[in-house]
Amino acid sequence: MNSSLIMIIISGALINNVVLNQFxxxxxxxxxxxxxxxxxxLGGAVIFVITIASAVASLLYDYVLAPLGLDYMxxxxxxxxxxxxxxxxxxxxxxxSPSMYQALGIYLPLITTNCAVLGVALTNVQDGxxxxxxxxxxxxxxxxxxxxxxxxxxxxSRIREEDLPAPLRGAPIVxxxxxxxxxxxxxxxxxxx
Numbered sequence: 001m002n003s004s005l006i007m008i009i010i011s012g013a014l015i016n017n018v019v020l021n022q023f024x025x026x027x028x029x030x031x032x033x034x035x036x037x038x039x040x041x042l043g044g045a046v047i048f049v050i051t052i053a054s055a056v057a058s059l060l061y062d063y064v065l066a067p068l069g070l071d072y073m074x075x076x077x078x079x080x081x082x083x084x085x086x087x088x089x090x091x092x093x094x095x096x097s098p099s100m101y102q103a104l105g106i107y108l109p110l111i112t113t114n115c116a117v118l119g120v121a122l123t124n125v126q127d128g129x130x131x132x133x134x135x136x137x138x139x140x141x142x143x144x145x146x147x148x149x150x151x152x153x154x155x156x157s158r159i160r161e162e163d164l165p166a167p168l169r170g171a172p173i174v175x176x177x178x179x180x181x182x183x184x185x186x187x188x189x190x191x192x193x
Contacts (some may be wrong), residue, residue, distance in 0.1 A: 005136045008129075012140025014188040018116045019148040020181055021189075025116030029149055030174060038103045039153035043146030045093070045108065047139065049085050050117050054138025056081050057121035058131045078121040079112075086112045116145060148185075152178060 016022060019029045025046075032042045057078045065074055090108055093101040101108070111117060120141045124134040155177045164173060 005132065008133055008136045009140035009143070012120075012137050012142075013144035013147060014185065016141075017144040017148055017185050017188075018119065018141050019145055020178075020185040022116075022119065024119045025114050025145060028110050028114055029145075029152065030178070031110075032104070033149050033152040033156055033174075035103070036150065036153045036157060039149045040146070041100045042104055042108070042111075043142075043149055045089050045104070046111060046114070046117070046145050047142040049082065049089060049111055050120055050142035050145070051135060051138045052085055053078070053082050053117055053121055054124055054134045055131065056085075058124060058129070058134035061125050062131070074125060075118070075122065078118055082117050082121070083112045116141070148181065151181060155181075 012018070018024050019026065028042060028046075033039050057074075060077055060081065061071075061074055065071055065077060086109065089111070090101070093104070093108070120138050124137050127133075127137075129137055152174075156174060159173055159177065168176070
């Protein structure tokens with residue numbers, strides 16, 4: 001693996017974190033991060049969906065949409081690809097892990113409309129990435145999403161044990177925690193290789 005691919009992964013996971021830097025995927029980030037197990041499970045599903053969606057979107061764009069002059073259709077096509085992949089993940093979890101399927105609840109179908117998944121596919125095309133770069137970018141971005149949601153879930157589990165003033169309980173302290181995480185991740189912006 002060459003250094004540019006490693007940099008794409010690190011950039012997607014830490015430097016340009018999809019949730020904490022680009023503010024995409026906030027709905028599931030805030031909604032599922034109440035429990036560590038659900039957060040890790042959703043992170044795993046997002047890693048699968050974003051990585052595969054990035055690969056399929058790259059192939060469709062490079063070999064179908066661009067050659068036929070249908071670039072303007074990329075958003076609709078990418079949404080259809082993402083929806084199909086989420087359905088596959090949902091059917092798999094429902095059959096193989098009903099407890100995980102129940103724990104994710106409504107947030108699993110929300111991956112279909114998670115702007116982070118679509119944002120990665122569109123950004124990869126805009127950046128002119130080739131197939132390999134798209135796959136590594138998708139994987140790195142999804143790992144970054146997983147890191148962020150698991151970190152917030154661990155912070156939220158600690159916050160539940162604290163005696164907070166009434167105005168800070170619930171959503172306010174979660175949003176403050178997410179903002180502080182975002183500020184902390186800004187420290188990665190100085191990384192260079």
